[in-house]
Amino acid sequence: MWDGVYDVIVVGAGHAGCEAALAAARMGCKTALFVINSDRIAEMSCNPSIGGVAKGTVVREIDALGGEMAKNIDATGIQFRILNKKKGPAVRAPRAQADKYAYRERMKRVIEETDNLDVVQQIVDDIIVEDGKVKGVVTHLGAKYGAKAVVVTAGTFLRGKIIIGFEEFEGGRMWEPAANKLSSFYERHGFRVARLKTGTPVRIDGRTIDFSKMERQDGDEPPPFFSYWTEPKEIEQIPCWLTYTTPETHRIIRENLHRSPMYGECKLITGVGVRYCPSIEDKIVKFPDKERHHVFVEPEGRNTVEFYPNGTSTSLPYDVQEQIIHSIPGLENAKIIKPAYGIEYDFVDPTHLYPTLETKLIRGLFNAGQINGTTGYEEAAGQGIVAGINAALYAMGKDERFVLGRDEAYIGVMIDDLVNRGVREPYRLFTSRAEYRLLLRYDNADYRLAKYGYKFGLLTREQYERVKRKYETVKVFIEKLKEIKIKPSESPVEIKETKSAYELLKRPEVKLEDILKVVPVKVSVDDEKLLREILEEVEIEVKYEGYIKRQLEEVRRFRKLENVKIPKDFDYDVVPISIEEKQKLKEMKPLTLGQAARLEGIRPASIPILSIYIEKWKRGEFREKT
The missing domain is CATH 3.50.50.60 (FAD/NAD(P)-binding domain)
Structure with a gap:
């Protein structure tokens, strides 16, 4: 058969x-x-490209589980950056420009x-x-x-x-x-x-772009790779470029909206589009007061002349696409290789x-x-x-x-x-x-998820042991910082009395590298990449200790509901809640009480009631009666 x-x-x-x-x-x-x-x-x-805010953390999580995406972009990327470096660790994220063909x-x-x-x-x-x-x-x-x-x-x-x-x-x-x-x-x-x-936008011939009218954006050095298992190496990074739409761009789009499959009389597109990555005509219609929009001009690979004008996705006719591109500084004479298009x-x-x-x-x-x-x-x-x-x-x-x-x-x-x-x-x-x-955070995905990758055979024992060694060293390092005392004369910032290195590091203006210049802390780690990861982890854990403890407490409360499993044969009809809630629960089939609490239409007051009846069901009270 x-x-x-x-x-x-x-x-x-x-x-x-x-x-x-x-x-x-x-x-x-x-x-x-x-x-x-x-x-x-x-x-x-x-x-x-691969990564970005939240997305870059997902790539790290895939890597910690034993997936391939991080290793693949590390091997084929042409530019690597950490976004939001000046902001808190919760919103920092790696991003890489890819050689899409490689x-x-x-x-x-x-x-x-x-x-x-x-x-x-x-x-x-x-x-x-x-x-x-x-x-x-x-x-x-x-x-x-x-x-x-x-x-x-x-x-x-x-x-x-x-x-x-x-x-x-x-x-x-x-x-x-x-x-x-x-x-x-x-x-x-x-x-x-x-x-x-x-x-998706058009693809344009890089030989016809005037980069002198654009802002250059280079990668970070050394390149911040995604995978925990990628060894440090030097690569030739290729710049990206930033330009903007103009009033002329916006005029062209407005005057051709009647030819748009989204806004014209003949509406061929009925599906809902991406709100956070809209087409260029969507931007002009929904943000009429905005004078210009970013256009990131990005190379598609090392061995191609194709560039990707990020921010100009459109489904307008081809002749309008040409007018739009030629109205953007640096792209006045750009030749289109591939047309833009919408897809439902x-x-x-x-x-x-x-x-x-x-x-x-x-x-x-x-x-x-x-x-x-x-x-x-x-x-x-x-x-x-x-x-x-x-x-x-x-x-x-x-x-x-x-x-x-x-x-x-x-x-x-x-x-x-x-x-x-x-x-x-x-x-x-x-x-x-x-x-x-x-x-x-993007930095601690291995701590959170490597145990699963190892459990399912997607990470080797050596990889998992590296993760355990890393976080054991972080703990030891933090304890050493608590023991080390720094006098006012030694401190990298002004202090009136002797303080521990741990207390000093909690200050926003003090960096771990400043403290290590004054009182070097010896760590038995030969791997330079692993040492950098440890130092990053130590600094975050110390500086954000109070916030982290608060979130861990919130997680403990959250886990109480998540740990209550709902039996597969549970009969929601025995629970004294509304008919609408029973219908929703029967349809959605939540696995845990926590999942049930997050369903739309389930009232918070119904969760304690549901919890009581789940426990009664587990004890066999209702089945004995039937």
Whole structure:
């Protein structure tokens, strides 16, 4: 019956699909990665960069779990920076400009060289389900492949439609076919399917750009790499450039809004777009008083002349695109290589998912990435590694589930938001979404998550031991700072009496490097990179000790609800709460009392009542009566 049999099948090879397939295969599952075009694995369809505020922390979290994204960008990046360096550690984040062609080539090579992992270039048209469980997939060639678990990471390909002005054609991205049949599978099985919209700017020939009219932006030295396992090295960093739109740009857009597929009479675009990364025409309409908007001109690689004018995404007609580009300083004579376009696609309501990213309607079926209504490579990859781990656990017949809490990772915040609240627009991560963001810093992702990467076999013992050694050294270092006394004559700042180095470091104006110049602290660490990480961690832990303790106390209260598991067979009808609340709980199927408390429509006063009845149910009181 089967043309191939696997433990796990992953549908789609974008950033979510790559992490899901690698995680499942590295955990020992026989895995297949189905792709439409195997030469476009890990394609950067839009912005050629990785990281940013909150997003950069997600990449670090993926790395701490044993994923590939951080190592891939470190090996292929052309510029590295830390954003918000002058602000607090909760909002600092790494960002890298990518060589998009080298990025996808390296990821493809990693996938091809991974044991237990096959690449299959076929379009998945249907998923086989028996008795409410996944059994396999059917491709456009009629081939059938069996699987215990299936992870769908379809990106923008589900009924994808590309739009330029009033011209439209099918496509998952430019020059690639859409996956038009898989949406029907979800609709047949009772999933809510809706439309979202995104887009991308033109690509321009760098030889026709006048960089003298732009502001140069260089990377940091030494380059701040993403992965905890990347060794320090020198690289030639390539600058990015900053310019701005002009009143002429805004005039051109306003005078051509009638030709926009979003604002014109013939509205071809009906899906909801990305609020925090809007098209240029959206910016002009929604912010009419703003005199100019940023345009970041970014190289797409070391061996290409293509540049990406970040901030000029549009679906206006091609002739208008040319006028817009030529109205921007430095781009007056720029030649367009590739046109900008908008794209509409289907997504599946993520409230159909458990926090494991397994669907509630079909056992063994997992969704990850843009199919869940998110936007961004990092958000997709974060979901991908969680789905891949859980699909592997399911395929191996283990009862264990991998769920990250809101207090453990930005990935946990994102998934919790998706499965409990759903999306009305493409979801993007921000630091403001995390209640415990001072605990979820980019520097300590290894402390938070390496234990899981090691547990699931995605990190080696040597890697995990390095993490343990790092944080044991941090503790010892802090204790030494408490013991060291600094006299007023030795202090880097004015003090009236002798104080400990620990007390001095708490001052905002005092840096750890200032103290170490006065009283060097000996640490038995030969690894220079590890030593830098330790020093960074020590400074943050000391300076923000009070805030960190406060957030840890909040987490302890939060965990009380999270630790109350709701039995799978729990009958909400026995609980004296409103009918509407019962309906919501039955539909959403929360795993814990904490998750139930975060559902829209559940009153705070109902949570203590629900807690009492869960405990009664666990004691068997209601079942004995029935």
